[in-house]
Amino acid sequence: MIHRFRYPHAVISKLVDGDMLEVAVFAGTQDYGYRRGYRQKIGIGIIGHTAEIRKTYITDNIEKDPYYFSNNSYTGSVICTPLFSGENFFGVLYIESKQTNEFDALDIKTIETLATHISASLNRATLYMQLQETVWMLSIVQNISKTISKSLDKDIISQQVLQALQESLGYTHISIYLLEDDYLHIINEVGYKDKSKVYRSIHISQGVHGRAIRTKSIQFIEDTSKDAGYLTADNSVTSEICVPLIQDEKVIGTINVESEGTHKLTQNDVTLLSTIATPLAIAMDNARLHEEIKKMATTDAVTGLSNRHVFEASLVAEVERAQRSGSPVSLIIFDIDSFKEYNDTYGHPAGDARLKSIADIIKKNLRKYDIAARYGGDEFAIILSGSNQQNALNFATRLREATQLDSPQQEKNEHSSAGYTLSIGIATFPQDATTHNELLFVADYAAMRAKQLGKNRIRLASDSIQR
Missing domain, CATH: 3.30.450.40 (GAF domain)
Structure with missing residues (x-):
């Protein structure tokens, strides 16, 4: 004032x-x-x-x-x-x-x-003080806060909260959503019999969740049948409390509790959930920050692929796993042909865009357990777990052909095009190498030979035949 x-x-x-x-x-x-x-x-x-x-x-x-x-x-x-x-x-x-x-x-x-x-704030504060005086309620809040503060994983945090609320208070339907752009995405839920009816994403213009986000206020729906905006995920639900998760005055998600007719939600539930929402919002925001920092430490900023450090650690782990299981693992290393010329012609912002475009092509062809990384300036590395030489060759061929599609030159097969063709080397464990260092060396050497022989081609570590 x-x-x-x-x-x-x-x-x-x-x-x-x-x-x-x-x-x-x-x-x-x-x-x-x-x-x-x-x-x-x-x-x-x-x-x-x-x-x-x-x-x-x-x-x-x-x-x-x-x-x-x-x-x-x-x-x-x-x-x-x-x-x-x-x-x-x-x-x-x-x-x-x-x-x-x-x-x-x-x-x-x-x-x-x-x-x-x-006066309204004082009334809420009074209710909070009354809640503190109830030892049982306070112990629930303290236990949840203590538990979730130990984790930096949003999935673990949400699971711990759901379990605590269900076991301590007997809530039948609970869900936690996190906000990304204009959509709430479900992180975890419990109690819904038909999982197909649970809303996986909710726009902020929709339902009770959206209203809680837009108004930054708790939504207590004592009778869901009288609320036109209520989104039905279970026909047995009769009341709902949706609490926005707010951290540093910014809404980051919601915690939602719904109840069947046999257990009507009350203002005491509103008070409890609003109290729990504070440490939950802090924990979720910390998890988000941890995830972002971890991503920054492990991800190449331009391409979104893994960085060199992650690649090298992954290569060691994959070769060791292959040694134990007796399965193959293939390594693809490639350079973008004449990428300096491309940068000099179109500028570095265009060069970054081209790097990202090639990374996107890799991602589209990559299996979820394979690893792709930006190894150097215009050099990429791909670890294909459980893949033999032929599978790696097929992958490399698809990658090479897809990269040329937007080339301004018509000759797609024989001639190199700055920024649009690749010089690729392939090595497979155990036929080409017995250690991860050897595998990296022979794959890199094969890529170098592909470039020396005229670019825009694939070379196998075990074969000098041009492909």
Whole structure:
């Protein structure tokens, strides 16, 4: 208020010991002598008088006001309005200005509206304090917070929360969604009999979830049949609570609890879930940040493929696995032909776009357990787990042909085209090498030979025949 409205002094005094008002918080640009903990009786001073009449009190000139008192002489005006926690009187909001006749009708309405919001916040705070006093409820929150703080994996975190809520409170239908762009994507759920009816993605314009996201507020639907926006995933559900997960004032997702007719959700459930939402939002956001940092540490920023460090570690692991299982593993290494010429002609932004385009071609052909990496500037490496030489050759052929499709040159088969043809080397364990270092060496040498022999071709480590 001091910052927004430039008032020199504002105080909130709360009711204590039945008939005393104690300064709980104050702020201002001028020292009026108030200190935290200062007390005055109801009926004494403007603050005490406002507490006594329980309605807004305004004086346009404090020098002439019968209730104003101070150890120093001041001029100005005052507005003082009561605060409530639910139906109970909580205290007063007191604002003092150095100007007489400071508060017009709009100011009074604004401050009374603000007082209403403060009262609503106080009511929520009171409910939270009541929740703290319930040891059983508090232990649930503490246990969940403690458990999820130990993990940086969003799937594990969500599973732990669902399990705790289901076991401790008997909730039958629970789901957690995370927001990405304008869609909520489900992370985990429990209790829905027909999984095909569970919404995997929800646009922020849809349903109770979307409303919670848009308004950044808890949605408590006591009767889902009366809510036109309710998205049905189970016909037995009769009530719903959807709580937005907010971290640093940004909505990152929702936690949603639905209940059947035999277990109606209440305001106590709203309070509990809103309390749990805070540590859950922190844990989920930490997991997201961890995932992003991990991705940055393991992923090439331009292509989105694995970086060289990940490739080298993966190659060691794959060769060791192949040694144990007796299965093959193939390594493809290739350069983009005349890529420097392409960069010099079209510029480095276009060069980056071409690198990403080739990476996308690799991804389209890659199996989920294969590994592709940007090995150097315009050099790529692909580990094909369980693939023999012929399978690797087939993969390389598809890659080579797909890369040439957009080439401005018509000769697709024999001639190299800057940025659109590849010089590829292939090596297979165990026929071409007995260690990961040997496999890397012979694959790289085969790629170098492909380039030396005229580019735009595939060379096998075990065969000098041009292909």
